[in-house]
Amino acid sequence: MNKPTRPYMKADKLGTAYDCPRGWYPLVQTFCEKVDSMMKEDNDTLSFSPWNDFEVTRVKQKWFRLRIYASGVPERREDEYHGLLSHLHDMSARTCANCGAENEKPAKANRVCYCSEECHTEELDSRFPRRKSKKI
Secondary structure (H helix, E strand, O other): OOOOOOOOOOHHOHHHHHOHHHHHHHHHHHHHHHHHHHHHHHHHHHHOOOOOOOOHHHHHOOOOEEEEEEEEEOOHHHHHHHHHHHHHHHHHOOOOOOOOOOOOOOOOOOOOOOOOOHHHHHHHHOOOOOOOOOOO
């Protein structure tokens, strides 16, 4: 799966602002779908769009969990929005950072979730390629 994109995903236009493991892309996609749903509902029921100033400025891994930073969330949707972020934060503890497989138990507080040692090694190799040493 590719990185989910939307017009409000300003983080996508900045290279370093969208830095989370590819296994968590489905969680970011869920975030986008829920926000789109809230936007559509507000646009259908209100005479103005309270989401005009909304933008996602950062998507990343922090303290081994998914973090999404945004500004411009309408006041009337703040509780629902923060509940969504909390849910995704908790789900990232159970979702393999490499392949996206969901595990029953969350990872320990100081670890990113991987479904297997193979996935862990593959994710590390993709993010931090090993340098080949020169023989002298």
